[in-house]
Amino acid sequence: DGGITQSPKYLFRKEGQNVTLSCEQNLNHDAMYWYRQDPGQGLRLIYYSQIVNDFQKGDIAEGYSVSREKKESFPLTVTSAQKNPTAFYLCAAGLPYGYTFGSGTRLTVV
């Protein structure tokens, strides 16, 4: 089945630690996106990539970094500069008329 796989499902980060969230797709889509979801705020765009080796900042990119070395993969690193990283993170890939989302990663600072 075609889809998007996010891992891990749950992730715990210590203060000052960088962590990387994985996103893999087998849909052959060029465009991939990372969103952050907080209660009462909907989904906010962190980074997006329209093509391999290219990516752009979204609305809340501070404290995050990404890479796009392969079409299938778009990992997100949450750096120590992100002061409030506890949230639910969703990866998406898509076409103009609709995205497919992964099942998400819940990140918690401990």
Next chain:
Amino acid sequence: AQTVTQSQPEMSVQEAETVTLSCTYDTSESDYYLFWYKQPPSRQMILVIRQEAYKQQNATENRFSVNFQKAAKSFSLKISDSQLGDAAMYFCAYRSADGGGATNKLIFGTGTLLAVQP
């Protein structure tokens, strides 16, 4: 900048009844897409229905239909014959149709939590 507003944080409906979720948006563009996504407790985002702004006919998908009022910038979702499995968070979203780059991003409302009472 485009914005999407969902003014109903929570709604409740009796099983088998009909419920309408509201969404308004603000844009200066003439061509765009509007979407309703469903997020059940599993937190998987599921596309419910899509509307292209250039189409005057309201989109319908089985029990789900929309009332698209372009001049009023309104895009409500009607769920008929509500089922227990419809209980979820529903997000309205907007996407520009004017090209690539940042315009490809989905802009989401804050969501409406729908409860279905047996």
